[in-house]
Amino acid sequence: MVDIHCHVLHEMDDGAKSLADSIQLCMLGAENGIEKIVLTPHLPNINDIDEFIEKRDEKIAELQNEIDERQIDVEIYPGAEVYVNDDIFFSHNLKKAAINSGKYFLSEFDFFGLSMDRICRYLDEVKKNGLIPIIAHPERYDYFQRDYNKINYLVAEKDVLFQVNAGSLAGLGTREEFFLAYQMVKKNIASFIGTDAHSVKGRANDLLRLTHFFPPDIEHRSLDYMVNIAPESVLKNEQLPKINRGRLQKGRWL
Numbered sequence: 001m002v003d004i005h006c007h008v009l010h011e012m013d014d015g016a017k018s019l020a021d022s023i024q025l026c027m028l029g030a031e032n033g034i035e036k037i038v039l040t041p042h043l044p045n046i047n048d049i050d051e052f053i054e055k056r057d058e059k060i061a062e063l064q065n066e067i068d069e070r071q072i073d074v075e076i077y078p079g080a081e082v083y084v085n086d087d088i089f090f091s092h093n094l095k096k097a098a099i100n101s102g103k104y105f106l107s108e109f110d111f112f113g114l115s116m117d118r119i120c121r122y123l124d125e126v127k128k129n130g131l132i133p134i135i136a137h138p139e140r141y142d143y144f145q146r147d148y149n150k151i152n153y154l155v156a157e158k159d160v161l162f163q164v165n166a167g168s169l170a171g172l173g174t175r176e177e178f179f180l181a182y183q184m185v186k187k188n189i190a191s192f193i194g195t196d197a198h199s200v201k202g203r204a205n206d207l208l209r210l211t212h213f214f215p216p217d218i219e220h221r222s223l224d225y226m227v228n229i230a231p232e233s234v235l236k237n238e239q240l241p242k243i244n245r246g247r248l249q250k251g252r253w254l
Helices: 019-031 046-070 086-090 116-128 142-146 149-158 175-186 207-211 220-235
Strands: 036-039 075-078 081-083 104-108 132-136 161-165 192-194
Touching: 019 046, 036 046, 036 220, 046 075, 046 086, 086 116, 104 116, 116 132, 116 149, 142 149, 142 175, 161 175, 175 220, 192 220
Parallel strands: 036 075, 081 104, 104 132, 132 161, 161 192
Antiparallel strands: none
């Protein structure tokens, strides 16, 4: 499996605090069927992208050395979870933050009070830079929880990709997070499942264990698409295989 969103890289953000923490998370991931990890530390300020990339790559080299020495059976790849706000309109080097130096761009927005007009303008700006936006954990955003049609619009009109958190689908978040994540998976609107791991004791990357708590009616082929096929395409910088995407219906249990 591929974990396309996590905070395993040490001393970068509110994730792994030390190299030892990073190693522990890599080992836990490998024990839970994760073969490839995309390291996506928070980039809170797009204007700091050059300094961020330099520090990130130094930390990746440190972690890779430990993985090699300890023979941990996992591959690591560079990425970022980019906080997108109005600064994006003045940035000209967004491609540096793309996953594995490709065209896929993991984006995070404000959790509250963001208008659809703003979201669409942000997404359009990402696309103007030749990138394909992936919205991280949409099930956690208040405005999507309250109005599922906003996600329907982004699918139909913007062909946006989404990544849901494994913990949300396993019921470890709020009720609203679970219901939205569940529908997005069932309707093939979510293209990826990531752990969004921050620590072994907090939000961990025990993906295989978490799948045992997913709703039992989620088909194996859907899971395979979200944790294997689609993220592998991202790492190879290829177009995702097409799937039929449905529409969300708020308040309806499938």
